[in-house]
Amino acid sequence: MEPGNFTWVSEFVFLGLSQTRELQLFLFLAFLFVYTTTVVGNLLIMVTVTSDSQLHTPMYFLLQNLAILDLCFSSVTAPKMLVDFFSEKKIISYQGCLAQIFFFHFLGGAMVFFLSVMAYDRLVAISWPLHYVTIMNPQLCVGLVVTAWMVGFVHSIAQLALMLPLPFCGPNVLDNFYCDVPQVLRLACTDTSLLEFLMICNSGLLGVIWFFLLLISYLVILVMLRSHSGQARRKAASTCTTHIVVVSMVFIPSIYLYARPFTAFPMDKAVCISHTVMTPMLNPMIYTLRNQEMQAAVKRIGRRRLVCKRE
Numbered sequence: 001m002e003p004g005n006f007t008w009v010s011e012f013v014f015l016g017l018s019q020t021r022e023l024q025l026f027l028f029l030a031f032l033f034v035y036t037t038t039v040v041g042n043l044l045i046m047v048t049v050t051s052d053s054q055l056h057t058p059m060y061f062l063l064q065n066l067a068i069l070d071l072c073f074s075s076v077t078a079p080k081m082l083v084d085f086f087s088e089k090k091i092i093s094y095q096g097c098l099a100q101i102f103f104f105h106f107l108g109g110a111m112v113f114f115l116s117v118m119a120y121d122r123l124v125a126i127s128w129p130l131h132y133v134t135i136m137n138p139q140l141c142v143g144l145v146v147t148a149w150m151v152g153f154v155h156s157i158a159q160l161a162l163m164l165p166l167p168f169c170g171p172n173v174l175d176n177f178y179c180d181v182p183q184v185l186r187l188a189c190t191d192t193s194l195l196e197f198l199m200i201c202n203s204g205l206l207g208v209i210w211f212f213l214l215l216i217s218y219l220v221i222l223v224m225l226r227s228h229s230g231q232a233r234r235k236a237a238s239t240c241t242t243h244i245v246v247v248s249m250v251f252i253p254s255i256y257l258y259a260r261p262f263t264a265f266p267m268d269k270a271v272c273i274s275h276t277v278m279t280p281m282l283n284p285m286i287y288t289l290r291n292q293e294m295q296a297a298v299k300r301i302g303r304r305r306l307v308c309k310r311e
Contacts, residue, residue: 009168012097014090015175028085034281035078041284042067052297058136062118065145073107074280077178097179105159110152115247117144119217126221126236162195182262196262204259211251218244249279
């Protein structure tokens with residue numbers, strides 16, 4: 001087709017999760033609860049770590065930053081999805097779609113690298129416990145956090161740079177509730193097989209390799225725990241198990257979505273919901289429910305608030 005015959009797409013239309021009014025109302029209430037829980041849970045972690053001096057350690061500083069990432073990541077897609085449940089036509093502008101893709105992969109890429117930082121933190125704590133605070137000093141922690149955000153930015157810019165030149169000249173319906181690379185790429189009116197391969201390598205293949213490296217690192221940590229005393233071993237094993245659960249929740253949906261050809265499958269929307277909405281809610285629940293120090297800190301803050309109210 002000649003460039004002069006293109007009718008450039010200025011907006012995309014989401015099919016969403018359902019076209020049935022009654023089901024949309026139910027889904028709105030369900031996902032409003034999930035998103036509210038995500039916001040409250042992650043804010044609770046941030047406030048607790050900031051307020052409680054006993055949690056001013058490298059591990060909880062990193063956990064606080066993971067909560068920030070979870071909250072921001074969920075906010076890229078969830079508010080728009082909730083608003084769209086009441087819209088007859090679920091529309092997003094071309095610029096808005098690209099912006100959503102940018103922030104989605106920016107925060108997702110940062111989270112992937114950040115989980116590696118948390119694995120390194122556990123490795124240092126178990127391998128060199130006496131030097132842990134010296135090695136994981138505030139300067140290094142801040143540097144690792146900044147690096148994670150920079151890695152996410154570079155990853156996202158690479159995705160966007162590949163997509164910006166693409167012509168969109170006809171179909172503009174996305175069978176999803178947010179903009180993402182696989183769905184948008186399928187609408188381009190040009191051959192995208194090379195771009196698809198590059199993006200599978202950029203997101204999918206790297207994700208698979210990173211996931212297995214993280215699992216191996218946690219396996220090494222668990223093996224090293226054999227030499228520790230009973231109570232210390234149980235506490236460290238519990239923390240590592242929590243991290244493995246979170247790593248799996250982040251990576252498995254991501255691998256399913258990006259480490260294969262970008263063709264539609266029936267499970268796509270369910271996996272997208274798990275990836276974008278459920279995981280950011282479950283992360284704070286897993287960390288607070290399994291972490292006795294965090295539970296104790298939340299109770300201390302609650303008691304302090306009650307004392308202040310009585311006074």
